[in-house]
Amino acid sequence: MLRPEINDLLCRTGPGTPMGDLFRRYWQPVLLAEELPENDCPPVRVKVLSERLIAFRDTDGRYGLIDEFCAHRGVSMWFGRNEQGGLRCPYHGWKYDVTGQAVEVPSEPENSNFCANVKLKSYPMVKRGDVLFAYLGDPAAQPPEPEWEAYTVPEGHVFTSKRLQECNWLQALEGGIDSSHVTFLHGGNIDTDPLFKGSKGNLYNKRDLKPYFEVVDYEGGLLIGARRNAEEGHYYWRVTPWVLPNFTMVPPRGDHPVHGHFWVPIDDGNCWAWTFDYHPTRKLTEDEIAAMRAGFGVHSANDEAYRPLANKDNDYLMDREAQRRGETYSGIAGIALQDSSLQESMGPVVDRTKERLVATDAGIIKARQKLRKAAEALQQGVEPVGNRPQDQRVRSVAIVLPADRSFVDGIGDAMIAEPSKPHTTV
Amino acid sequence: MAGFVKLSVPVGPSSCARAATSEEAAFRIDHPLASARNTRVVALDEVAAGIVREAAALEWGQARFFTVRDPGPTLVEVEGGEVALTGVLEDTNTVVMVSVTGENADAVAVIGVECGARGIMTAGLVVTPGALAGEALLQLRPYARILLVPAEPDDLVELLKATRA
Ligand code: FES
Ligand SMILES: [Fe+2]
Numbered sequence: 001m002l003r004p005e006i007n008d009l010l011c012r013t014g015p016g017t018p019m020g021d022l023f024r025r026y027w028q029p030v031l032l033a034e035e036l037p038e039n040d041c042p043p044v045r046v047k048v049l050s051e052r053l054i055a056f057r058d059t060d061g062r063y064g065l066i067d068e069f070c071a072h073r074g075v076s077m078w079f080g081r082n083e084q085g086g087l088r089c090p091y092h093g094w095k096y097d098v099t100g101q102a103v104e105v106p107s108e109p110e111n112s113n114f115c116a117n118v119k120l121k122s123y124p125m126v127k128r129g130d131v132l133f134a135y136l137g138d139p140a141a142q143p144p145e146p147e148w149e150a151y152t153v154p155e156g157h158v159f160t161s162k163r164l165q166e167c168n169w170l171q172a173l174e175g176g177i178d179s180s181h182v183t184f185l186h187g188g189n190i191d192t193d194p195l196f197k198g199s200k201g202n203l204y205n206k207r208d209l210k211p212y213f214e215v216v217d218y219e220g221g222l223l224i225g226a227r228r229n230a231e232e233g234h235y236y237w238r239v240t241p242w243v244l245p246n247f248t249m250v251p252p253r254g255d256h257p258v259h260g261h262f263w264v265p266i267d268d269g270n271c272w273a274w275t276f277d278y279h280p281t282r283k284l285t286e287d288e289i290a291a292m293r294a295g296f297g298v299h300s301a302n303d304e305a306y307r308p309l310a311n312k313d314n315d316y317l318m319d320r321e322a323q324r325r326g327e328t329y330s331g332i333a334g335i336a337l338q339d340s341s342l343q344e345s346m347g348p349v350v351d352r353t354k355e356r357l358v359a360t361d362a363g364i365i366k367a368r369q370k371l372r373k374a375a376e377a378l379q380q381g382v383e384p385v386g387n388r389p390q391d392q393r394v395r396s397v398a399i400v401l402p403a404d405r406s407f408v409d410g411i412g413d414a415m416i417a418e419p420s421k422p423h424t425t426v
Numbered sequence: 427m428a429g430f431v432k433l434s435v436p437v438g439p440s441s442c443a444r445a446a447t448s449e450e451a452a453f454r455i456d457h458p459l460a461s462a463r464n465t466r467v468v469a470l471d472e473v474a475a476g477i478v479r480e481a482a483a484l485e486w487g488q489a490r491f492f493t494v495r496d497p498g499p500t501l502v503e504v505e506g507g508e509v510a511l512t513g514v515l516e517d518t519n520t521v522v523m524v525s526v527t528g529e530n531a532d533a534v535a536v537i538g539v540e541c542g543a544r545g546i547m548t549a550g551l552v553v554t555p556g557a558l559a560g561e562a563l564l565q566l567r568p569y570a571r572i573l574l575v576p577a578e579p580d581d582l583v584e585l586l587k588a589t590r591a
Contacts, residue, residue: 001459001590213572216558269448347451354454357588359520359549362572365588366581406559406575 002352002368010371011168011349013265014050018375022245023049024137025378026387027146028264029274030125031055031132032162036063040082049136050267054078055125056098059085063127064098065134067120071102096120129153130160131274143387148247149395149417150260150278158278159257159292163300164307165340168349169246169271170368172263175339176248177367179226179240180360183209185342186335188328190253193335195277195288195297199254201398201426204228204236211238215363216408220244220391221370223415224363225407230400236426237407239397241415242367244374244386249396250298252425257284258396259298269348272306273340275299281422300336308337316341393417398426465520465591467582468501469493470534470562473526477553479504481582489591490514498533499540515540520547520589523570524582526554528561538569549585551577 002010013020028048035044036057043056045068052068054077068076070089077096080087086103088095095104100122101115108114124142125134128151135142150158165172175181183205190196190205208228216223221242230236238251249260262274275298277284295301300308310317316332323331332338357365374384385391395417401410414424467489469478475493482491482504492501492514499511515521521541523534541548550570552562555578563575574581585591 001588212567212570214567214575215572216575217578348448349452351452351454354459356459356590359522359547359585359589360572361588362549362574362585365584366574369581369584404564406563408558408575 001355001357004351004353006368006372007349007352009375010368011170012268013169014268018379019245019371020049021137022371022375022378022384023265024135025141025143025384026137026245027126027133027135027143028246029131029160029162029262029272030065030134030264032160033127033130033132036132043078043080043082043087045076045078046134047266048134049265051136053123054080054087055132056080056082056087058082058087058098062098063125063132064096064100064122065125066096066098066100066122069120070094071118071120072105094118098122129155129158131276141383144389147389147392149280149393150276152417152419153278153280154283156283157280158276159284159289160274160276161292161299161302162272162274162306163302163336163340164266164305165263165271165273165344166269166312166348167271167340167344167346168268169263169265171343171346171350172271172273172340173242173246173248174364174367175343176261176263177222177224177240177242177363178361179211179213179224179238179363182226183211185329185338188326189335189338193296194291195256195259196253199256199426201236201238201253204230204426208236213360213363214407215366217366217370218408220386220388220394221247222363222367223408227407233403234400235403235407236400237398237410239399239407239411239415241394241396243391243394244384245371247386247392249394251396251398252423253398254425257288257297258423258425260396261298273336275336279423280417281420295334295336298335300334300340308340310334310337310341312341312344395423397424399424400426459590464518465489465522465586465589466514466518467491467522467524467586468537470523470525470565471527471529474524474553477526477579477582478524480579481586484583486586486591489586494530494533494537496530496532498530498536511537511540515544515546518546520549520591522549522551522582522585523566524551524553524577525562525566528563528565531561531565534565534569541569547571550574551582551585553577553579553581 046053054068075091086095086097093106100120102118211226214225221244224240226238227235246263252258257277257279259277264272292299318331322328397411469475491504548570550566550573552575554576
């Protein structure tokens with residue numbers, strides 16, 4: 001249970017809210033690079049942290065992320081003409097560059113300097129791998145550009161997708177932290193999914209359906225260790241890092257690519273579930289990428305607007321027969337939709353005063369506490385963690401350790417990302 | 427139309443999640459949730475006892491607070507009275523153990539085994555700020571389904587509040 005004011009504090013991320021201020025200390029993924037595929041391509045609407053913005057790529061390939069609405073009379077710049085180094089409003093022809101600076105106001109006399117005083121709000125946006133990250137916060141507090149391993153590996157090693165999730169970001173994040181649902185909800189998938197099957201870890205998973213958990217507080221957030229019995233005197237550990245505020249990584253299986261998420265608020269009732277898969281030492285295969293596009297692993301099959309084809313309009317293509325046969329636990333196909341269907345069913349912003357948490361929810365309880373403390377501390381001028389390169393060089397780990405080792409000691413450097421270092425996986 | 431036989435198809439406003447407004451989607455029948463976890467908190471050493479006593483001073487629904495010493499199984503209530511472990515566990519479904527120093531390993535084992543036999547959920551707080559490994563962790567690990575490592579002193583109160591203890 002959570003008091004209503006704390007629920008509000010954690011869920012609201014618009015401008016001027018404490019959690020909104022916290023989010024505005026981090027680079028966040030806002031677009032797939034494929035959404036701005038070439039110079040002078042059509043502009044794209046971006047809604048993030050309840051702000052309405054327009055992204056475009058100019059004639060020289062520079063990326064711009066600016067206020068959606070023209071400074072003149074408030075027309076959406078989505079209708080704009082992207083031409084000759086800027087985005088031009090189709091109403092009266094005002095034109096802006098990637099910094100939001102007006103560069104032409106055709107109705108003004110030829111050598112007027114009127115333009116110089118017209119500037120739309122703009123935010124820096126950079127391309128990392130196949131993703132565009134933006135920073136919406138105070139320029140004076142701007143952290144170094146993102147260094148998540150998925151976006152520092154060589155080309156061809158990473159594939160990213162995004163899907164619309166029609167509920168508050170925290171509901172989605174909590175699913176990423178809550179390891180105790182995996183055995184139930186996703187139980188049917190690990191043996192059949194082309195992106196999971198065949199790993200030795202799957203055996204341990206199936207032999208021991210009641211894992212124990214250790215939630216470890218570490219610098220950038222939490223490490224959630226799920227432990228199952230392995231060979232005599234050993235445990236099989238699956239270690240999920242959560243980095244503040246909204247990054248989680250799933251522990252790997254065998255030599256499959258390793259995956260993770262960003263849960264990015266669109267507004268208070270919607271978020272983007274960003275999903276990446278990468279391999280630190282090799283390119284992804286064509287088959288793997290095809291499987292990801294088709295919605296296997298933790299990806300989803302989406303329409304052109306990145307909304308899952310199985311969504312609440314069609315009851316997520318619920319298949320009661322598959323549910324009965326045990327092929328899927330919930331009747332919904334695919335891990336991503338298994339999660340989002342249930343999280344969306346909780347309502348746009350779940351009322352956490354009514355929940356009934358149990359001890360195994362301690363990871364969620366601890367994450368909420370850390371988010372609240374970080375948001376409150378920032379209001380007092382204390383800068384948060386999670387936005388520094390060292391916090392981002394993190395990996396999930398799957399490993400077998402002697403029963404008397406602390407898993408943090410046991411994994412040692414395995415959770416630290418380094419170029420071309422193989423990942424630690426079972 | 428085989429697909430229609432197999433798949434669930436929303437047929438109207440009452441069965442289609444999409445048709446709900448945010449207010450409707452937020453609707454929940456308003457009835458009080460019982461605080462029925464019957465949580466028992468046990469401090470496993472003197473330092474832990476300090477943390478537990480502080481928590482015990484707050485207002486709780488049904489949580490009760492104890493300390494224990496080797497060899498167990500007798501528990502000591504924070505007010506000082508001795509009680510038998512078995513009696514305390516009778517109507518309990520969650521036991522939270524708090525350890526700082528890793529002492530009283532025998533008592534932990536007694537509690538752990540007893541909880542295991544009765545299907546009582548166990549959680550452990552290893553309150554060793556800054557230290558990830560140590561006696562307290564190893565001592566609790568076999569008996570706590572979920573462990574917080576290292577826990578901060580205020581984690582106990584957070585956990586109890588969140589679980590409506
Ligand atoms: S069992 Fe967890 S939400 Fe229903
Ligand atoms: Fe899940």
